[in-house]
Amino acid sequence: xxxxxxxxxxxxxxxxxxxYRAGRVESRQFWRWGSDNRLxxxxxxxxxxxxxxxxxxxxxxxxxxxxxxxxxxxxxLLEQFVGRVNGxxxxxxxxxxxxxxxxxxxxxxxxxxxxxxDHTFLSxxxxxxxxxxxxxxxxxxLMHHDWDTFKPQEAISLPLYPAFESQEDGTLRSIIxxxxxxxxxxxxxxxxxxxxxxxxxxxxxxxxxxxxxxxNSFQPSGVMILDDVVDSEAEAERIVRNAEERFSGRPxxxxxxxxxxxxxxKSRFVxxxxxxxxxxxxLHTQATNDIxxxxxxxxxxxxxxxxxxxxxxxxxHEYEIALNTVILGEQAELLEPLREVVERVLGVDTxxxxxxxxxxxxxxxxxxKVWEARRADGLExxxxxxxxxxxxxxxxKYNVTxxx
Numbered sequence: 001x002x003x004x005x006x007x008x009x010x011x012x013x014x015x016x017x018x019x020y021r022a023g024r025v026e027s028r029q030f031w032r033w034g035s036d037n038r039l040x041x042x043x044x045x046x047x048x049x050x051x052x053x054x055x056x057x058x059x060x061x062x063x064x065x066x067x068x069x070x071x072x073x074x075x076x077l078l079e080q081f082v083g084r085v086n087g088x089x090x091x092x093x094x095x096x097x098x099x100x101x102x103x104x105x106x107x108x109x110x111x112x113x114x115x116x117x118d119h120t121f122l123s124x125x126x127x128x129x130x131x132x133x134x135x136x137x138x139x140x141x142l143m144h145h146d147w148d149t150f151k152p153q154e155a156i157s158l159p160l161y162p163a164f165e166s167q168e169d170g171t172l173r174s175i176i177x178x179x180x181x182x183x184x185x186x187x188x189x190x191x192x193x194x195x196x197x198x199x200x201x202x203x204x205x206x207x208x209x210x211x212x213x214x215x216n217s218f219q220p221s222g223v224m225i226l227d228d229v230v231d232s233e234a235e236a237e238r239i240v241r242n243a244e245e246r247f248s249g250r251p252x253x254x255x256x257x258x259x260x261x262x263x264x265x266k267s268r269f270v271x272x273x274x275x276x277x278x279x280x281x282x283l284h285t286q287a288t289n290d291i292x293x294x295x296x297x298x299x300x301x302x303x304x305x306x307x308x309x310x311x312x313x314x315x316x317h318e319y320e321i322a323l324n325t326v327i328l329g330e331q332a333e334l335l336e337p338l339r340e341v342v343e344r345v346l347g348v349d350t351x352x353x354x355x356x357x358x359x360x361x362x363x364x365x366x367x368x369k370v371w372e373a374r375r376a377d378g379l380e381x382x383x384x385x386x387x388x389x390x391x392x393x394x395x396x397k398y399n400v401t402x403x404x
Contacts, residue, residue: 017045029152030133030142031187037147040106040130043191047105050200052288053193056295056302060104063301063322063357064330065097070375072352081342082353086114086123096334098126099178103330107180107189108132110141111338113161115172115345122345124338127175134177134187139163141175161337162344176337196294202287298322301360312361319359331355366393 026032033039047054069082069092082092095111102109110127133142135157143156158175159165167173179189193200292299298318300311339350356376371388374381382388 017042017049027150028136029150029155030135031138033133033188037133040108043106044130046197046200050203050291052203052291052302052304053196053200053295056193056292056297057101057104059301059303060295060297060326060330061097061101063327064100064104064334065093066331066355067358068093068356070352070354070356072349073380075348075352077346078342078348078350078353081122081346081348086125088125090126092124092338095124095126096338099334100330102126102129103178103180103189103334105129105191107182107191107194109178109334111176111178112158113164113174113176113341113345115164116170117166117172119345119347122342124341132175132177138187141177161341176341178334178337192296193291193294196291199287199290199294203284203291296326315361316359323357327357366391368392 027037030037034042047057071078071082073079084090085092085095099109099111106129108129110129110132112125112127114123114125115121127143131143131145133144133147134140135142140157140159143158144150144154158173161174161176164172164174180192182190182194288304289299292302292304298321300315300318301322335353335355339353342348342350358376368376369389369391371381371383371385373392374388
């Protein structure tokens with residue numbers, strides 16, 4: 001009987017996050033995030049694979065963090081804080097952009113609060129969600145550089161806000177934990193797109209299929225039958241590897257079969273033909289549409305419709321919907337704890353602190369007053385100024401008459 005050795009040159013699943021199979025981890029120090037405590041790493045890897053998925057996360061973070069802040073300029077301490085929230089020189093907008101990105105990606109985000117006993121200063125630092133876990137007492141957050149090699153003595157423990165604890169450097173520190181609610185999940189939030197992970201995998205794998213075809217110069221896949229007599233399994237594998245280097249454009253496209261042959265047998269290539277290119281294209285399009293739906297987002301704000309023409313009216317319309325259904329709610333959720341921290345530590349009134357939101361295209365309704373438009377753009381405004389009391393429609397009409 002002939003001895004047959006089959007080896008398929010396939011890419012390792014270690015590089016494919018969608019092929020990952022989680023194990024199970026137990027610990028007395030922290031609540032695991034996912035069954036193997038590696039769900040944040042998995043979600044990070046997934047976001048780097050699917051183009052549409054990553055674009056939506058990036059855009060949501062940018063829209064939610066806005067274009068800056070308006071506030072009462074008569075409060076210099078508040079102005080200084082908005083311009084610089086920590087020793088790294090980050091502004092409040094830069095901090096919130098990172099927090100919004102983590103919350104869109106993981107459904108969780110963390111902000112460290114630093115002050116002293118006399119409340120002489122306040123610093124806020126974004127902490128990478130991948131490094132954070134909820135302690136078993138559910139009252140602290142543990143931060144560790146590598147959870148695969150977790151050692152309790154290397155972890156940093158911070159109490160959940162509003163509790164503060166003294167640190168070795170003399171500071172008082174706390175940490176704010178943002179999390180998206182999900183029934184049945186007490187310690188960690190769940191990202192809103194969780195139902196779209198499957199379609200994200202489809203989009204990723206259809207992209208990878210096209211890359212594979214390019215790597216093989218659109219040559220057909222098939223089976224390469226090599227006629228040779230081998231003395232061992234190792235020898236058969238050596239022959240296959242040598243053949244792969246010479247004949248296959250990329251491992252995974254050609255299956256090599258090494259068998260003990262007879263005089264009538266010859267080495268040959270048997271192509272595997274496929275006429276399903278249209279099905280793959282339709283599958284990718286449907287997956288892309290489903291990703292947008294899973295994120296509760298909009299096509300025109302994801303750059304998906306730009307190829308068919310730049311429709312500013314649709315973009316503005318969908319931005320208004322996103323602003324009132326997603327953006328404003330997320331902004332309030334992110335800003336409210338920070339307002340409380342500033343008022344509690346610095347004793348500053350933050351009621352005037354608001355996000356500046358601008359649509360992706362420059363347009364304002366004609367019924368808006370000049371001072372309202374200036375406020376929306378983050379410029380100085382005075383509601384009592386008579387010149388700023390007129391409507392934008394009046395300015396437009398005046399300019400048109402003057403030009404005509």
